Amino acid sequence: MTDVLHLSGIRKSYGDLNALDGIDLTIPGNAYVSLLGPSGSGKTTLLRVIAGFEDPDQGTVLLDGRSIDDTPAHRRGIGFVFQNFALFPHLSVAGNIAYGLANRETGALKDKTAIQRKVAGMIELVGLTGLEGRGVAQISGGQRQRVALARTLVTEPHLVLLDEPLGALDANLRARMRTELRQIRERLGVTFLHVTGSESEALAMGDTVLVLDRGRIAQSADADTIYNRPAHPSVARFLNCYNLFEGSIAGDAFVGPAGTFSIAGSERLPGGRQAYAVRHDRIEVRPLPAAVTSDEERVEGAFVASEYSGAAVNSFFVLDNGQVVEVETHLSHRPPADYAPQERYGLVWKRDVALLYA
Structure with missing residues (x-):
């Protein structure tokens, strides 16, 4: 399987705080990877460095084998789903999903029929059929989560970063969306890197689970290994079991x-x-x-x-x-x-x- 992302020696500090302390990481293509860690472990900082929202102090980021260190965020081909969804309140469900297709810097679609066809396919994929014309304030939290995901996926990114994507949902909806996210990812064959502070969410969703502790990868393994053989006392403590x-x-x-x-x-x-x-x-x-x-x-x-x-x-x-x-x-x-x-x-x-x- 071809690797989609490789990080080498990534360091990021804020004053005396080492948010990322020498991260070496390889993520394969067509995989669901969970990134688990306590508050302050550096999870969101790592996502922002990969996305290009933050510049590392040291280290190299490779996407599909090429360096993207000097590539701005909007040209990296990486999708980002925010915890609060960051939808446009003045646009409909379809309008939010179409926005990136029509307004991206490179390869923007001008053919309205082509845009409508792609948006319709994505709406069907994420289960929003019938809600195309509604405003995002008129739909549920789970539906808004799907809109945010569809808006990202419709642009066909190489990698999708999800920052606590289920954190704003109630417990029942979170459980249902776990299954739906995995199914959507499998249909598209794109790699998801899903950040969460929930050990149960990370273990349930990730083909591979990365545990981040104080800016370092404390363990990288499948869920069964993480659960039954945590590699460090800090990993065992954070699993809360x-x-x-x-x-x-x-x-x-x-x-x-x-x-x-x-x-x-x-x-x-x-x-x-x-x-x-x-x-x-x-x-x-x-x-x-x-x-x-x-x-x-x-x-x-x-x-x-x-x-x-x-x-x-x-x-x-x-x-x-x-x-x-x-x-x-x-x-x-x-x-x-x-x-x-x-x-x-x-x-x-x-x-x-x-x-x-x-």
Whole structure:
């Protein structure tokens, strides 16, 4: 598969802040790539550098194998879908979609019939048939999102950058638009680079998931690898599905404020700093008198509260050192337990499900 985008040594600073700290990145053609990271990690800055809205302090951007470092944004052949959609309020749905075709600097279409044909095809593709003449204030948020996407796609860009494109939508619509975005991308065969702060959105949508942390790519892998084997404690923390225990390795044990855990059988990852991680759904809650087997580890904690999320219940326990441990119970596995407030319980996991960062 031909690479559509290659970044080499991209750096961007704002005063003392290193927003991008030496980004090396290659994105293939005909792919859906999710870019995940916490607020302030440099996600939007990276998109703006690729699009040409910002100039990097150092580094090179190649699109389809050619440098675009000196190419202005409007000549790069890159589409950009903004979080707030940035539609023209005085134009209809069709007028917004047609705008780029009729007004772009190079290759603008003057034939109204050709414009109408392209706009009609794009309207059908994104599911807006029947809404062509409506103003953008007269349609729903999901429909406005489709207009913004159609306006970008109709110009046939080499690459489409999406900056938190679902952030302005309600939860039900976000879930539906995830599927629709993937289907639209697959029909066109264009590469999408989708920036999001939502770990569930990134994992659900990306063929490849990039995790950005403090201006650097902390991990690049498929969703299954990111979820099950986060490459660094910061990635595990940001996924919001791991309990991280601080401490250090001493012989055949991991020793920290939460206790001492045998590391025999735990998977070791070169995470850059020492930490011990257990996923929320890998922990079982037991009464204190219940025994543990030779292949299990246990900490004790007092129950604080539970949160019901539909398919699962997340329960929170505070350890003696003050750390809060989260336990996720999927309701398809067993009915929700009724824990007594401030009652102490054993939190138990199999040693071989733990990740050891060394």
